[in-house]
Amino acid sequence: MEAVAKLNNCPTSPRKMRLVVDLIRGERVEKALYILKYTNKEAAQRVEKLLLSAIKNWEAKNEGQRPEDNELFVKTVFVDGGRQLKRLRPAPQGR
Numbered sequence: 090m091e092a093v094a095k096l097n098n099c100p101t102s103p104r105k106m107r108l109v110v111d112l113i114r115g116e117r118v119e120k121a122l123y124i125l126k127y128t129n130k131e132a133a134q135r136v137e138k139l140l141l142s143a144i145k146n147w148e149a150k151n152e153g154q155r156p157e158d159n160e161l162f163v164k165t166v167f168v169d170g171g172r173q174l175k176r177l178r179p180a181p182q183g184r
Contacts, residue, residue, distance in 0.1 A: 092147030096139045098171050106132045106168045118161040
């Protein structure tokens with residue numbers, strides 16, 4: 090059984106987020122949470138919150154089971170680029 094969680098429009102660059110996500114890919118959930126808790130990057134807090142959401146989604150699908158009893162692990166995690174801010178520099182136009 091799989092659980093899915095999605096984070097949209099996160100104002101962090103994908104490159105910085107991938108550094109954190111690569112640490113937890115393929116790890117057990119307990120170890121992944123431990124890694125994220127003690128990683129000294131801002132993106133780690135966002136990914137930790139996302140992982141907790143995925144665990145809660147799994148619990149909602151499998152009522153009566155505890156995640157500690159099952160061997161849950163992070164199967165796939167990926168980061169894509171989100172929306173970018175359009176910044177405008179006003180300048181004189183020679184008039």
